[in-house]
Amino acid sequence: MREPVTLLKSLPKYEVFLEDSKRFPELDASACYVFLQLLRTGDDLLAMDELILSSLGTxxxxxxxxxxxxxxxxxxxxxxxxxxxxxxxxxxxxxxxxxxxxxxxxxxxxxxxxxxxxxxxxxxxxxxxxxxxxxxxxxxxxxxIAPLTEDERKQLVFILQKLQQRLAELGARLPDSMHTAA
Amino acid sequence: MREPVTLLKSLPKYEVFLEDSKRFPELDASACYVFLQLLRTGDDLLAMDELILSSLGTxxxxxxxxxxxxxxxxxxxxxxxxxxxxxxxxxxxxxxxxxxxxxxxxxxxxxxxxxxxxxxxxxxxxxxxxxxxxxxxxxxxxxxIAPLTEDERKQLVFILQKLQQRLAELGARLPDSMHTAA
DNA sequence: ACCTAATTATTAGGTTCCTAACTATTGTCA
DNA sequence: TGACAATAGTTAGGAACCTAATAATTAGGT
Known part of the structure; x- marks a missing residue:
């Protein structure tokens, strides 16, 4: 009854945002696409991870x-x-x-x-x-990870760290709520 | 009471696996590291996404x-x-x-x-x-996504697509359960 | 010493996800 | 036509997450 997670679909869950990039000229369409791919790969990875661990009884x-x-x-x-x-x-x-x-x-x-x-x-x-x-x-x-070359792994890690740093920056100055301690 | 998700921590949730790569010589330590970074960035991204949307009332x-x-x-x-x-x-x-x-x-x-x-x-x-x-x-x-150069975006998308394809391959031949239809 | 703060862990109640079972309806085909 | 399968949507029950409130204990300040 359940398809193999989202794996075999094009970009189903997030494709709607790509529409927007056409209607909002101030939006960076490439940023949008990269973001969606990243979100999707993360989703898929987590889903498969759960699947594997479930099949192993945890x-x-x-x-x-x-x-x-x-x-x-x-x-x-x-x-x-x-x-x-x-x-x-x-x-x-x-x-x-x-x-x-x-x-x-x-x-x-x-x-x-x-x-x-x-x-x-x-x-x-x-x-x-x-x-x-x-x-x-x-x-x-x-x-x-096996299919990735040594170069690709280096590139990926570098880019991911850049993104994490960016997320930390953006997270640090959020509206409010939370932030009980520095 | 709640810290800004996992954002400000080193690699907390997944660091434990890095230990293993030392004890299991057959493990590819670089694969392990890349995997953890990917999982973590996906987590963070999703968490921030929820945070933003929550602050906007949805x-x-x-x-x-x-x-x-x-x-x-x-x-x-x-x-x-x-x-x-x-x-x-x-x-x-x-x-x-x-x-x-x-x-x-x-x-x-x-x-x-x-x-x-x-x-x-x-x-x-x-x-x-x-x-x-x-x-x-x-x-x-x-x-x-803004901090990424045009080259980095291309690299990232290429690598992510490679990984998605890999996940689809691995997902296709899972133990059993699910797979009601081809 | 004592009252208040902070800290630990838990419980209560809500959300998003799941699987499995169920109801109602429609399609099939012998 | 009449049983059987397929399909649409929901409900029931469970898991992992959250916030907020709680109880118990310790720490601090005067």
Whole structure:
């Protein structure tokens, strides 16, 4: 019932904006096109990523959490630190941890010093899942990038970093809301 | 309470995979790095996009639907066609239309010929929202792409298309599930 | 010491996405 | 014609995200 994500379509979701570039002469049509391609490729990549991870019995968000928990030692991470490293809110982390704990992949234990803090531990099962999933996942994304030449990779990374810097600039001076701390 | 998305962080969400490239010699470290940068830039772009659209009083999904409804004539689109064009399921379209209808931006009317079909109409308010939001939005994404030279834009689009083709190849021969029709 | 601030984690409620199941209608074809 | 399949749209239930409000604990200032 579901087509392979957006993969096989021309530029369906975003094509409408290309219309606009004709009606608004002040718009840079090339910018528009580049933007849409970028948005679309990002979408597709994320979608495939979810698909792969799902077929391996996990999900993107959970997998990233397990990786982080594995990288840092047992009991070293707290929900707040996970939120900080992943860039999602603590509320989201709470939900993800609920799922991981329910599946027996992660354990929550109170910190003896500071009773506000919860310390997180990867279980044996969590570690095994990681060992099982990681090779296939790494193989997959390597094969996605494989067609790019060394030059193309350099170009791409350079351009992406330029864009990230630009996004950071634009993000820094947003209307308002958020920005509790500098 | 919420930091400006992931924008100001080094490579937080994905850095963990870079560790792996050291432990798994068969992994292409450069592929890994490129992949992470791409995933991250896509994430950031989408996040900022949501942020902009939110500050303008709408959301990405809804906005795209309104654009599509505007592009095609009144009553020309059906929920199924929107699903097809946007790449999300019909169920998702139902939910989005519920929201848009509740806000009085869109109207659903039964097709007189085929009583299974619902025909969609942009209301006056829907059209006004579009007129209000579109210029700012277009201005925004133009300014995101602005720092890229003409050469860089060409390179980027070329590389992205290469990747999309690759993703389509890889997606075509997935384990199983889905693929009801060729 | 005590009252207020800040911090940790969670819960509640909303959004956008999914799959799967369902209803209503239309098309097919034996 | 009459059963069966296909199609349109929705509903139900779940996941990952959000904001805002909450409870518990710690830290700071006077």
């Amino acid at each position: 999900r993107h968000g959970r997998f990233v959490l397990l990786m982080l928990l594995h990288k840092h030692g047992p009991g070293e991470m707290t929900p707040a630190e996970l939120a900080e490293k992943t860039g999602v809110t603590r509320a989201t982390i709470s939900g993800l941890l609920d799922g991981l704990a329910k599946d027996g992949l992660v354990e929550r234990r109170p910190d003896p010093q500071d009773r506000r803090i919860t310390r997180l531990f990867l279980t044996e099962a969590g570690d095994q899942l990681l060992e099982r999933v990681r090779p296939t996942y790494c193989e997959w994304f390597t094969s996605v | 959301r990405h999904g809804r906005f795209v639907l309104l654009m599509l409804l505007h592009k095609h004539g009144p009553g020309e689109m059906t929920p199924a066609e929107l699903a097809e064009k946007t790449g999300v399921t019909r169920a998702t379209i139902s939910g989005l239309l519920d929201g848009l209808a509740k806000d009085g931006l869109v109207e659903r009317r039964p097709d007189p010929q085929d009583r299974r079909i619902t025909r969609l109409f942009l209301t006056e308010a829907g059209d006004q929202l579009l007129e209000r939001v579109r210029p700012t939005y277009c201005e925004w994404f133009t300014s995101v």
